Amino acid sequence: MNRQRLTVVVSAPSGAGKTSLCQEAARRLPRLIHSVSYTTRAPRPDEQDGRDYHFVNEPTFRGMIEAGEFAEWAYVHGHLYGTSRPLLEKQFAEGLDVILDIDTQGAAKLRQDYRTGVFVFVVPPAFDLLETRLRQRRTDSEEEIRRRLAMAREELHHYRHYQYIVVNDIFEKAVKQLCCIITAERSRRDRVDLSFLDVGID
Secondary structure, eight states: OEEOOOEEEEEOOTTSOHHHHHHHHHHHSTTEEEOOOEESSOOOTTOOBTTTBEEOOHHHHHHHHHTTOEEEEEEETTEEEEEEHHHHHHHHHTTOEEEEEOOHHHHHHHHHHOTTOEEEEEEOSSHHHHHHHHHHHOOSOHHHHHHHHHHHHHHGGGGGGSSEEEEOSSHHHHHHHHHHHHHHHHTOGGGEEOGGGOSOOO
16 A cells, blocks of 8 residues: 655653654554664763764764754754754655654754654653653763753643653553554555555545
């Protein structure tokens, strides 16, 4: 069945688990790939270049901005983050659907350019859990944790701009919910091209 390629944009405050959800959804669903963003921040001990992020220095990132290589980019938590437009288009050309985990600034930009995209907002079952998860990482300073929590309070107000809400309480349940959203969106009437039937369907 011919079908328009799907862009799934997942946003959440820090510590809500959006990256893990996106990676697991891409592992479970066929023809779905997790888009890896570029960033100027240093990798954490458990992160790998090319798997978690493409880690580049600021001059390289700004050169990519000037060359128009980003579908979206934003300054978040003191660092630059962006999504490669050429990579997105390459993945679409290969017949893949793409899932992206990006902040609310980047999502707002993609909402303008990818109007048929699916936008999902991930929230914790309680705000206090965000602080617990951030501290359990043991990778951020106290100042960084406080900054992320302050921004998280602001980001939560953006939920109304998203079509779907996933509460990440039990990870397995949240993954299944995200996969169900993507599966249903893949079958929407306005996404499916039935011209291959060749029976005069408009």
